Amino acid sequence: MPISCPDETTASNDSSATCFPVQNATESFWQTQQHPLSDHRSTPELPAHSDIVIVGAGYAGVSTAYHLSRDLGEAPSITILEARAVCSGATGRNGGHLRPDFYGHIPTYIERAGPRAGAEIAEFEIANLRALKRFIERENINCDFTLTRSIDVWCNEEAARKAKGIYDSMVAHDFNYMDDVVFYTGSEVDGICGVKGAVACASFTAGTMWPFKFIMHLVEKLVKSKQVNLQTHTPVLSVNPDRAGGFLVETPRGQVHANKVIYANNAYVAGVLPEYRRNIVPCKGICCRITTADAKESSPLLNNSYINRTDDNTLSYLVPRADGSIIVGGAAAKFQPFREQWYNNVDDSCLIDAVKYYYDGYMQRTYRGWEGTDARIDKIWTGVMGYSYDSNPHIGQVPAKENEFILAGFNGHGMPVIWLAAKELADMVTQAKPFEATSLPKLFKTSQARIDRAIMGQEEEGDILGNGNRPSTKP
Template sequence: MKSLQALLAAIVIQSPTMSSLSVPILQLDASQAILELPTLKAPAGLPVPNSTHSFWINTPGANPLAKEGSEGDLTLDADVCIIGAGITGVSAAYHLAKQLGARDDDDAPTVKAVILEARDFCSGATGRNGGHLTPVVFSHFSDRAKTYGTEEAKKIYALEHYTADELLKIIEAQGLQTIVDLVASDHIGLLVTEKEVQDAKVDFDAAESAGVNVNDVTWLSKAEVKQTYGASYPAWKHAGHNLWPLKLVTQLYHLTQKLSPRKFQLHLHTNTPVTSISPSTSVTTSTNSRRWSLATPRGAVQCSYVLHATNAYASHLLPHMHGPTGIIPTRGQVMALRAAAPTAEITTASWGANQGFEYWFPRPAVHGGESENPLIILGGGREASGPDFETYVTDDSVVREEVGKGLREFLPGLFPGKYEKGREPEMEWASIRCFPRLVGPVLISNGNETIADDFKGQYISAGYTGHGMPRAFACAEAVVGMITAEMAGETWNPPNWLPRHFLTTERV
């Protein structure tokens, strides 16, 4: 870890030196440095009840499962309790159904799982994010190789490709492309400073030398970008996808119900926050007793295994995982903004810029016309919020004015004539992500050694450093693999694509 002095020295807000950018530039080191500082902030609270409205959730008809299981009888006993109904929680249910199905035989006991969600279905980060499902191809490779070693760094890229490929296979096999608004297009990384140009080259060369497949990457000169897209910066591009994340998770839930083996039962209770977890005193059969009792305002749920799929809010139930050695929540902001030029000019490309702080893509034209001015989903701007970068903020009921201002002016500055200065977004919302990434059993250390027994049967999959779409589904597969192995009394073997430094067992 860097010295505190070095960390503080890195926290310097720099102003844009290039007139077209409405947000501070080169803030990656400073924002990373904040993540390493000790915190005096309290652990996360429960998700607030009055979150800002997001395009993905609050478009009429978009969330048919919103209130599923929020009334009537609560499932009071289950083998596995999954806390959180975002992409992690629902992917975990999917993998449980698949993995138990693969083990299904007449002697196998029926496994009952329940998903408990504090608010409406998928109303956390997954229902409020930027909508990109694009694995990283080479960016950040050099730093990651220095920090984790080359082989571990390569696994980060392998994990993201594996996750995206698996989700795309499901979408294709089930014919869900239109339902989830899947768009396959170019993903462009706009290099708005000389440092980013240099860093991109270093990362590309390092990734290529390490054997990462970078064949899909094309470099675009400033003139080429200007001619095709209208921005005056050089860039790289490779293939990428975007979609409607909530619709993907909804379909994944339906698919889980459909493919559930005969000895798997899944229940979903939305608007049922878990307020605390304590050892269970209940005995379900003469030979079996549950380990944990999950308190909710509707009653307690007894279970043997708990999966914390609560992402930024994990420290509410696991306060010892709050801060630099655990989970660090961070608020982000997104808006839906109408372009001032038609799809034919905007193109269908998705974008990232300014070291990845800003990201955007045009929604498919509603009436299918190239002449329609598309709605752009644009996120980022937290570097405009001040020196704390919205770190440890878990309230998604408000948006920050400074962030909103930076975002409103961002695209008109980059693409003159294609976006109207002063145009108000059609929607603007907040969303909470978290850093870094944690997958595995919940552990606690007494300073000298790791104590696993205090949380026996509790697991977590969370974090993903704000890049969960190409990570969460596979991380859920891994953690469910640990649970089903423990159920069967077997040893879990990590898959090749899982970076070992993601594991909780590697971190305590």
């Protein structure tokens, strides 16, 4: 039976309703070689008190800890509590794709809140990519970072026409960032993208990297500096106000008193913040690594990352690696009807049955020049992502809960968002900076209105699955 988080009828404030990551997750390619700090505990016992407790040691939690400890002259005591190993969740299981959203979901956000609100998101994600590039180069981080072009491909005529219409509408808004986008139709498409049956494609700047290596670089710095107490294999059962002030953070190994708490546990956040159970829903995805016997010699070179949409509109993301291998995943359209296999399901110990063979022969049937290769799946895994009801992350102070903050619900799109989002959240936590004074897009702000909208089911309906790489969580 798939393991699910509590639904509306079972969720409560007690620990019996809490959902946790499973302990025998499928192994991703990124973590075939574990890091010496993957299972680190800074101290044998939990600290009795910490100024700030961060729940989750993935991209969001570790980045927030880094910014908290880096930007303050007198750093507070920080404890990170992680249910499994460092970076064992979605961050260590994704495609390593730093791909800003230039136009995919932006029209939806424009409809909801106007052109400026939509442009804010695209501009923030582009700024995030640039900031990561600068940071990785300055720190000389060995994480295979590459600045490249990402190519959107459409093989369905109707979908291509709609995509061109969206592109034209974005250009008409006169957004400066659209100068980086080139949209192709006609006979040149096949030669530009190399995808069989392509009828349209678009190209813009994006990045790729090895996410696990990036996070572990940050962890090394944090552990070495002694500024952060890292406690792995320590799931948070509950967070409750202490009568004397602050909070009591309960774990199977005891409790930590905290002045402030940051929830960066993404898909699992409803276990400790049940008010988000309809707002951030755990959803499984699938990813794999494809290799050939001699990838560098026998396979055509791919210099770009891709989002491919087949004739039946099945979407896959693809990232080529310097060693000649390919990271590819997605195909949500193939498993969406089998709801119990992926929706509200936190069991990443098993693959999604409906799609686990989809990427067999993918390169041969998709790309010209790959037909005669022996490209095959070398590694396949699944991961659990947190999908928000309205497709935007929840960032900021938890409504009606002073000194509790959230950074979660990234819709399988956290790579182009989290680094700068964590930096801004750190300022909110330590400097009492209001959300409106940050550079965060206004649609990212968590609020009671967003929580209530999801609970009441009043958000506009519609499946965004075919419009991008984020499946809808709407029932």
